[in-house]
Amino acid sequence: MEFKKEFTAGIIIIGNEILSGRTVDKNTSFIATWLNEKGISVEEVRVIPDKEQIIIDTVNEFRSKFAYIFTTGGIGPTHDDITSESISKVFNQKYQYHKEAYKLLEDYYKNQDFNEGRKKMAKMPENAKLIPNPKTFAAGFYVENVFVLPGVPNILQVMVPYLDKIIKNGKKILSISIDSGLRESVLADRLSEIQNKYKNIDIGSYPYFKDKPGTVLVLRSVDEIQIKKCETEVKKLIQIYK
């Protein structure tokens, strides 16, 4: 499947904790699943460290390739949170307190010390538009087509739905999973023939080796009629070897 640029996205995971192996990235899976529903295809994911020049270069490269760019991580109160300032530099915008974001945090911390770290979470590129955070009130933001989200999965997950109306929908990407119960190598030759026949369907083949080896076949397409036809053929193929 090939997507027009307007229906493509790239995800940039900013964070040493993924690169060090300490944390498994769950944000890609969440964002990608949500985008697929909207007909947007994630074409590339990069995990990069908290380094300003790398953040700037990666965002710029992604902007030249994809319609939507999502970043996760690096918008908290600590010294290693440099995403917002880096994004300001991408757009040549001042990095300053966002009035509304500041007010939200001020209210939230009213009985506590509203210290520098907490204030920092309201600093954004000057033309940033907020992405609400109903959980901890430190907002995310977007500038043009770059959407800046936090790294903590359960916060990111309550913020992403606010973007539903901002991102233009494409044709929903349909996905059918079929657990063949057969080894991948049994199916390979004939599956290849089916793939050649259905150019608009991506047929993925994902082996597993648990108690018994098997393979999940995943059909993906925006074409409802073709994917159904393809499903029928794949199921027939499985019956031959069952």
Next chain:
Amino acid sequence: MEFKKEFTAGIIIIGNEILSGRTVDKNTSFIATWLNEKGISVEEVRVIPDKEQIIIDTVNEFRSKFAYIFTTGGIGPTHDDITSESISKVFNQKYQYHKEAYKLLEDYYKNQDFNEGRKKMAKMPENAKLIPNPKTFAAGFYVENVFVLPGVPNILQVMVPYLDKIIKNGKKILSISIDSGLRESVLADRLSEIQNKYKNIDIGSYPYFKDKPGTVLVLRSVDEIQIKKCETEVKKLIQIYK
């Protein structure tokens, strides 16, 4: 922390199943944790689709930047497994049956149909050296500094240890995790001062929001004495707010 190029690595995750959100990538975490023990720093991870030109370009770019390149995925028997052929093109080597890899598979499948898909798993760049696979006998391989591994985590994990002797060790990257039990924003200002004092230590700050919000602070360094000193200061800081 800055690492000399000779102690750096990049990981390329090849697979539409990660980009579609269907699967959470666990291989990065496994490979990165293992490399950290060996003193090798993972500087970048990319998730890319099963497309030949993208695989070739990404491997070439990574080879110019990092000492070790690991790829996962795309070496199975099906039509969407194009990694081995793409790597052959990176090195301008013939893509052909590897004698030993072929023999291993032939023995393994001796009572079953040794079909085209199964044979395909023995096709590699002509100068590939094998990475043994004691689980399903479809070997991985490496050419120069590019290590080609499967995408299935429990197979990858039994293969990686075979590379222990091939990859040159750096100084082990030490890591100390401290669960502060405090919100990140309480610690931010003073933590920044500690980071400024210890330039050789990466201090990461990872908030969580479960039953109660808290923050794990992670110190990383190759310097055993400094990391201990830094740990003491961080623990003192936490005590102030406890």
